[in-house]
Every structure is written in C-alpha cells, then in structure tokens.
Amino acid sequence: RKNVEDFTGPRERSDLGFVTFDITADILNGKNVLQSIFDWNVKQLFLYLSAEYSTKNNALNQVVLWDKIMLRGDNPRLSLKDMKSKYFFFDDGNGLKGNRNITLTLSWNVVPNAGILPLVTGSGHVSVPFPDTYETTKSY
Amino acid sequence: RVCPVRGAAGTGPGRARPDMDLFGDLRRMNKRQLYYQVLNFAMIVSSALMIWKGLIVITGSESPIVVVLSGSMEPAFHRGDLLFLTNFHDDPIRAGEIVVFKVEGRDIPIVHRVIKVHEKGNGNIKFLTKGDNNEVDDRGLYKEGQNWLEKKDVVGRARGFLPYVGMVTIIMNDYPKFKVCI
DSSP states (O other), rough: EEEOOOOSSSSSOOOOOOOEEEEEEEBBBBSSSSSSSOOTTEEEEEEEEEEEOOOSSOOOEEEEEEEEEEEEEESEEEEEEHHHHSSSSEEEESSTTTOOOOEEEEEEEEEESSSEOEEEEEEEEEOOOOOOSOOOOOOO | OOOSSSSSSSOSSSHHHHHHHHHHHHHHHHHHHHHHHOOOOOOOOHHHHHHHHHHHHOOSSSSEEEEESTTTTTTTTTTTTTEEEEETOOOOOOTTEEEEOOOOOOOOEEEEEEEEEEOOOOOEEEEEEEEEOOSGGGTSSSSSTTTEEEGGGHHHHEEESSSSTTTHHHHHOOHHHHHHHO
C-alpha cells in the first residue's frame, strides 16, 4: 500500500491500496442449487467486487475493485486466482493505513431482457486488514 | 279568390323554409359535435398529463422515464432502450447501482454505474461513475474541476427497463420531419 498523488482525481495525496484476490463462485439461484440464475429473462449479469470500509474522513466508503460482464450462455462458475484489481483503489484521504477492516464482497446486477433490475449481494465476504506502514519500492 | 298552388314550381318563401330549417339543424348539430370532439381530445391530453405528473410524484424523480441515448452501457442497455427510475430521498447511493445524473450546466442526463462512494456520517455523499462500456471513469464528463457527483446531481436510479421502446423518441430527434408528420 502506498501513499501517492491520486493522479486520476483531486490533486492531494491519498492512500492507494493494492489487493490481489481469488474468486471462486457458482452463480446459482438461491433456492435450488442445481438451477442457474440464468433463466429465460436474464440477459446478463454484471458482477463486481467491492471493498467496503470506514475511515476517519468518511463513515462509509465503497470502492469497486473489479468487474466482469457475464452473458447468458457463459459458464456460471468463476474460478479466478491471483487477480489484481482492475481499478485503482484510491481512498478519499489517508484512511487505508492501519485500517484493520476492509470487507470485500462480490455482488451482481441482474440485467433482464425486460423488467426489473435487481442488485444482489453474494453470501460470502472476506475481511482484509491493511498494514500500518506504507510500502516504498515494491513493484506492482 | 286565388288559392295558393301547392306542388307547383313556385319559388315563394313558403317553399324554401322547410329546406333551410333542415340544413340549419344539420349545421348546428355539426358545430355541437365539433365542440364535443374538441373537449374529448382536451380531456385525453389532460389525463395523459395527469398520469405523467402523478408518476413524477410517486417516483420522486423529475424524469421517471428516460431513453438511453448512447452505447456506453452496452451490452446491458442499447440506444433506444427505456429506463424506469425512482429517486427516493432516503435511498442511499451504493456502489454497483445504475444512476441517471445530470452534469451541472448540461441538459442531457447520463446513465452510468456508480463505482466509488464516500459517505460522511452526516449523510453527505460523493460518488464517482463510469459507463460499463467505457475504459475510463466519468471524470472527463464532469464539470471543469469537478471530481465527484453529489446527490443533487442525481435524476434517479434505474429500477426497471424495456428494450427498444424508446427508439421512437430517437427517430423523432434525428429526423425532425418525422415529428411533423406525427
């Protein structure tokens, strides 16, 4: 984790977090294990991994680290290892250093062929702590 | 003594009056019918307006139904799809939600997904958006110097959608002559 200038946004120094993760998921219908969530009215799923945490500056922070579009017909089993985050994990301030409780959750947006757009949160989640010091030279 | 001749080819006023009465009746009836039709039409337009205003009140959004204009949310939404929005004040803005917002000073609403949220304890929220089909986030679309969006920029949250139905609006915009025909 580093403290660098957030070159994508405000011109102040903010904490930048680096996270690597594995995702193993079976995107299934909650009721019946064998029945997939991809029924006749589901066009695609927009999956995203978000990190949720709180800091001194902000009571609630949510940052999307990674996302993926899964179309009907794609394999509903996800088995991703050692993934790096797709988007920069910048905090609004310096709240990542020493933050013990960053919760990573996998959620998805069901996009139907026509109808309601629900947002579903997966049942598993992981808590990740950030170390107390900044890293200086490790390459990403 | 002269008896008036009936049935003859007389052109006296006695002969013309029944005809004029009939025609006058017809003309009067048509005017009434015309007014009736105008009122009927006005009622239909008023009802439609009332339904629209009612939707605005129920959903809390100034624009509860919008048409997708660009391809920046493909493959979920395409140009011409219709989106149904709600904008309840107590609904918090969370990462992953699809919001429709307006950049200060611009008229055109944009439909994108929230990818970053920073909320203070007092309810003050700032958030960042990005189109699913875009490589970069929307900071380039915001106002000069603006880095975050706030609740006041939100027109509504996408809750439901219908494909293709909004195409009519796009056709009318691209081909104004068509609008005149309608």
